[in-house]
Amino acid sequence: MSADLVSTLQARFPRLAPRPSGDHPAVNAPLEDVVPLLRCLRDEHGFDLLTDLTAIDWSPGASPRYTVVYHLLSTSRAGAYVRVAAPCAGTEEAPVAPSVTSLWAGADWHERECFDLMGVRFEGHPDLRRILMWDGYPYHPLRKDFPLAGIETELPAEDVAAETGTRVVAAPMAGGPFVASPGEINLTEAEPRAKDESWSDRAPQPGHTPLRLVKE
Amino acid sequence: MATDYNFPDSAARAAAAAPEAPAEFQTEKMSLAMGPSHPSTHGVLRLQLELDGETVTSADPVLGYLHRGDEKIAENMTYNQFVPYTDRLDYLAPLANNMAYAIAVERLAKLEVPARCQAIRVLTAEMARISAHLMGLGAFGLDVGAWTVLLYSLEEREKLYKLFEELTGARFTTSYTRIGGVTRDVPEGWLGRVGAFCDQFLPILEEILKLLTRNKIFMDRTVGVGVISRADALAYGLTGPNLRGSGVALDLRKDKPYSGYEQYEFDVPVGTTGDCYDRYLVRGEEMRQSVRIIRQVLARFPDGPWYAPDARRIFAPPKDKILTSMEELIQNFMLVTEGPQIPPGEVYFEAENPKGVLGFFIVSRGGGVPYRLKIRSPSFCNLSILPKACQGILISDVVALLGSMDFVMGECDR
Numbered sequence: 001m002s003a004d005l006v007s008t009l010q011a012r013f014p015r016l017a018p019r020p021s022g023d024h025p026a027v028n029a030p031l032e033d034v035v036p037l038l039r040c041l042r043d044e045h046g047f048d049l050l051t052d053l054t055a056i057d058w059s060p061g062a063s064p065r066y067t068v069v070y071h072l073l074s075t076s077r078a079g080a081y082v083r084v085a086a087p088c089a090g091t092e093e094a095p096v097a098p099s100v101t102s103l104w105a106g107a108d109w110h111e112r113e114c115f116d117l118m119g120v121r122f123e124g125h126p127d128l129r130r131i132l133m134w135d136g137y138p139y140h141p142l143r144k145d146f147p148l149a150g151i152e153t154e155l156p157a158e159d160v161a162a163e164t165g166t167r168v169v170a171a172p173m174a175g176g177p178f179v180a181s182p183g184e185i186n187l188t189e190a191e192p193r194a195k196d197e198s199w200s201d202r203a204p205q206p207g208h209t210p211l212r213l214v215k216e
Numbered sequence: 217m218a219t220d221y222n223f224p225d226s227a228a229r230a231a232a233a234a235p236e237a238p239a240e241f242q243t244e245k246m247s248l249a250m251g252p253s254h255p256s257t258h259g260v261l262r263l264q265l266e267l268d269g270e271t272v273t274s275a276d277p278v279l280g281y282l283h284r285g286d287e288k289i290a291e292n293m294t295y296n297q298f299v300p301y302t303d304r305l306d307y308l309a310p311l312a313n314n315m316a317y318a319i320a321v322e323r324l325a326k327l328e329v330p331a332r333c334q335a336i337r338v339l340t341a342e343m344a345r346i347s348a349h350l351m352g353l354g355a356f357g358l359d360v361g362a363w364t365v366l367l368y369s370l371e372e373r374e375k376l377y378k379l380f381e382e383l384t385g386a387r388f389t390t391s392y393t394r395i396g397g398v399t400r401d402v403p404e405g406w407l408g409r410v411g412a413f414c415d416q417f418l419p420i421l422e423e424i425l426k427l428l429t430r431n432k433i434f435m436d437r438t439v440g441v442g443v444i445s446r447a448d449a450l451a452y453g454l455t456g457p458n459l460r461g462s463g464v465a466l467d468l469r470k471d472k473p474y475s476g477y478e479q480y481e482f483d484v485p486v487g488t489t490g491d492c493y494d495r496y497l498v499r500g501e502e503m504r505q506s507v508r509i510i511r512q513v514l515a516r517f518p519d520g521p522w523y524a525p526d527a528r529r530i531f532a533p534p535k536d537k538i539l540t541s542m543e544e545l546i547q548n549f550m551l552v553t554e555g556p557q558i559p560p561g562e563v564y565f566e567a568e569n570p571k572g573v574l575g576f577f578i579v580s581r582g583g584g585v586p587y588r589l590k591i592r593s594p595s596f597c598n599l600s601i602l603p604k605a606c607q608g609i610l611i612s613d614v615v616a617l618l619g620s621m622d623f624v625m626g627e628c629d630r
Contacts (some may be wrong), residue, residue: 079472106453
């Protein structure tokens with residue numbers, strides 16, 4: 001069935017290429033074909049559920065750098081899946097893909113998530129803003145050039161910061177409890193109880209004089 | 217005497233029937249942040265509501281309070297190391313998440329697990345489903361004012377947790393599966409205790425459901441409330457009991473069986489109207505069906521190994537062998553340092569979890585670390601319908617709607 005579906009689709013969309021896949025039928029599509037292809041799959045082949053939408057970052061410098069991947073599921077044809085992949089257009093900093101919110105309302109959040117974490121701009125999305133990270137966060141953390149430890153960023157409460165003049169910095173990565181960067185600070189020192197000396201006899205509290213036994 | 221009940225309730229009907237109010241009585245819309253710390257938002261969901269009186273005119277869910285970057289983390293550790301992170305997705309059914317992840321990687325590695333391992337996984341996944349639904353029902357009852365249900369259901373869930381603890385060593389975060397098997401075989405006499413649990417659980421389940429099913433207050437709060445049409449459910453990618461409540465009979469255990477689900481007989485309950493009450497009924501019936509599956513698994517529990525013995529570069533060898541034999545010691549060392557060797561390729565696997573369809577899309581370029589791992593979380597997709605479903609309903613019905621959706625933010629925010 002899988003070869004059938006791919007060849008039927010290829011007859012309709014000549015620019016499709018089969019995508020190597022070990023599980024479900026899969027096609028590589030040019031970006032312009034994505035919306036008509038998905039509409040055709042939904043209306044004519046019974047793939048009525050957009051189950052997943054995501055992007056892959058093939059690391060800086062790769063061409064294409066980003067690929068968007070759609071997984072469709074058919075509720076009428078007992079568990080049939082299809083995978084559609086398309087390379088993003090645009091630049092490495094601002095990749096672009098068409099929005100499929102016109103086909104599935106549920107694509108809304110998927111595309112927002114993909115934009116948030118991967119930075120793919122979905123053209124035609126009604127309200128493309130961040131969903132998991134906060135508005136105003138400057139990075140796209142799932143990109144391969146974003147470090148695992150994160151980048152120190154000011155927290156979102158701009159109005160509070162503007163009013164109080166405080167710089168709000170994200171909670172602990174470097175220097176926080178249990179976190180140590182190599183060569184800087186060791187884990188024993190970063191451990192919270194080691195920082196808090198109040199319980200220990202090594203460093204007495206200011207103003208506190210240790211008991212002394214005075215011989216009369 | 218027949219009584220004609222009209223829904224929604226009288227306040228909403230009065231509001232709808234009222235003629236255009238004179239200018240001096242007109243009011244402003246109110247903006248209300250419901251959550252992130254609100255008992256009915258089950259975790260850290262925040263709904264930014266706009267209210268006209270008690271009617272919701274727009275709802276904007278704000279997510280991400282529990283975002284931990286699981287997908288980024290997964291790209292930076294070996295396949296085996298990620299198993300404990302799957303516990304923390306839907307933390308009410310960790311055993312089912314463990315299984316979904318393990319099967320996804322096994323599909324990628326083209327690895328078959330033996331029948332006993334499959335049976336153990338089905339058994340634990342169904343027990344996890346019962347425990348998750350018990351929590352879901354209890355919390356739903358609590359949300360709409362039925363206190364007692366939670367007391368009963370938590371007691372039953374506790375019995376399941378005792379069994380989980382005996383099997384996996386942990387009550388909550390089980391990390392039980394391994395890629396290519398499970399961590400250990402079932403303890404002696406454990407299967408018998410699972411059977412005994414089923415026997416005593418069914419009558420109590422009936423009792424729990426009896427507290428709600430024909431309960432006038434519960435029905436008033438849920439029948440005809442939060443209706444999600446079949447078309448909407450499909451458009452928004454709802455899955456699990458929420459989709460089935462809207463009348464779509466999609467259950468991957470039936471439609472695309474994995475882990476040997478095709479051997480077991482069970483029914484897939486579907487709702488008719490897609491209201492909160494239907495979603496409740498579906499969950500109740502699913503627990504009965506889960507008991508049915510568990511009994512079938514117990515009746516023909518296969519013998520043999522509980523891990524794939526030939527998967528030398530993927531599954532860790534038994535501990536006693538590691539400590540006594542050079543070959544196994546080296547194998548274990550390679551697994552720990554380099555991770556299981558998975559061939560390049562892509563896989564997308566979805567499992568029917570208590571909350572809906574949990575999917576893993578894994579891209580491998582070979583080696584022990586996934587290149588890209590996407591988690592398709594059912595709670596995330598289920599909640600995406602909220603802006604639409606909350607439109608025009610009463611704020612008290614938002615509570616019922618949220619309760620009936622039965623979501624987990626750990627999974628939604630990942």
